[in-house]
Amino acid sequence: MSRVRVHNFAISLDGYGAGAEQSLEAPFGHAGGRLMQWFMGTPTFRAMQGASGGSEGVDAAFASRWATGIGAEIMGRNKFGPQRGEWPDDGWQGWWDDDPPFHTPVFVLTHHPRPPLEMKGGTTFHFIDATPEEALAQAREAAGDDDVRIGGGVETVREFLAADLVDHLHVVVVPIVLGRGERLWDGLEGLEERFDIEAVASPSGVTHLTFSRRAA
Amino acid sequence: MSRVRVHNFAISLDGYGAGAEQSLEAPFGHAGGRLMQWFMGTPTFRAMQGASGGSEGVDAAFASRWATGIGAEIMGRNKFGPQRGEWPDDGWQGWWDDDPPFHTPVFVLTHHPRPPLEMKGGTTFHFIDATPEEALAQAREAAGDDDVRIGGGVETVREFLAADLVDHLHVVVVPIVLGRGERLWDGLEGLEERFDIEAVASPSGVTHLTFSRRAA
Secondary structure (H helix, E strand, O other): OOOEEEEEEEEEOOOEEEOOOOOOOOOOHHHOOHHHHHHHOOHHHHHHOOOOOOOOOHHHHHHHOOOOOEEEEEEEHHHHOOOOOOOOOOOOOOOOOOOOOOOOEEEEEOOOOEEEEEOHHHOEEEEEOOOHHHHHHHHHHHHOOOEEEEEEOHHHHHHHHHOOOOOEEEEEEEOOOOOOOEEOOOOOOOHHHHEEEEEEEOOOOOEEEEEEEOOO | OOOEEEEEEEEEOOOEEEOOOOOOOOOOHHHOOHHHHHHHOOHHHHHHOOOOOOOOOHHHHHHHOOOOOEEEEEEEHHHHOOOOOOOOOOOOOOOOOOOOOOOOEEEEEOOOOEEEEEOHHHOEEEEEOOOHHHHHHHHHHHHOOOEEEEEEOHHHHHHHHHOOOOOEEEEEEEOOOOOOOEEOOOOOOOHHHHEEEEEEEOOOOOEEEEEEEOOO
16 A cells, blocks of 8 residues: 655744745745755755755755655645635646646645646646545545655645544754744644654754654 | 753653643643653663662763752742642642752742742752742852753743743753643744754654853
């Protein structure tokens, strides 16, 4: 059975995966780029920008696990764009350019389904109104033997964790106190009982936590 | 000038330094002993129990910093005991035995001052109704050239951090999600700007964070 994975999901010390006041100009709200700074120098991020090279070491190693063996992604609507409610006729095709970094089917959870959006490079956005279980069934079918990535944002990851649908969770704790925004851990009391957890600190200052589902 | 230090202060992944439903039987509430498990095997804790030996390694190294160079402690009333409001005539002398592990003056913050309580081994509890600044002035005078430790609980540490009175903060992040209780980080947005922060993961599973106040 294919696994369900979350990668490179950054939170502040106080557990916020995004700040307050999110907008088109500030997808992470008042957190700005601080949650993803550890990621910027990695070859994985640089390749997304069409550049080569980058750091080696523990941040780069974790970052690179993102795409390996992934056959589909599920994301919340807020990760796709800043619009809320009915889709405006604004030509929005996601935060990415015409060749998004996913290169797989991507299932966007929304209460406002619309026709699929086929991009370059193998990424097709499917807009579906579905529960986590229903979305996962569709994504698994699209992924074949490969794994399904839960791409975020915060609410989507939290919902899949609450529904006990996640097999592997990689969280990056950034040493900042955001104070406001969207919290990852809310409603997940006792989560540790379902996972083996490892922590490793990086010289960059962040701590990588991996949660691997315990064998039944 | 003597420094103000916090040591061995454990929190859950979601930032709780104590669980909900605290009582005489459960000083950490529903968290039970889970927040302090990393500490139990250290020589520092074993010595508090009158035992010798214990673990070596990073948990033991951090734990041992607790008493070195400390001349006084400030603690919140809830760390001293489970009573609230007026002091009952119940002979309560703290969670510890007649020779508490502090061996210095200890200033207990309470809205209900009472005469000092002199214990064996150099520990004297002073019960004062004071702001963080006022309490610190008294503790500094008692400590002489030595440092002042803020001993907890959560609210007391948070108040001293909010008042920017802490020079060194050692936090231990335990990989559990408590879900309810008292949060350390609330109201401390931007705390990282005042400190240099290091993280180191321990084989025990916890992560030690040290916050050292930046030179002005």
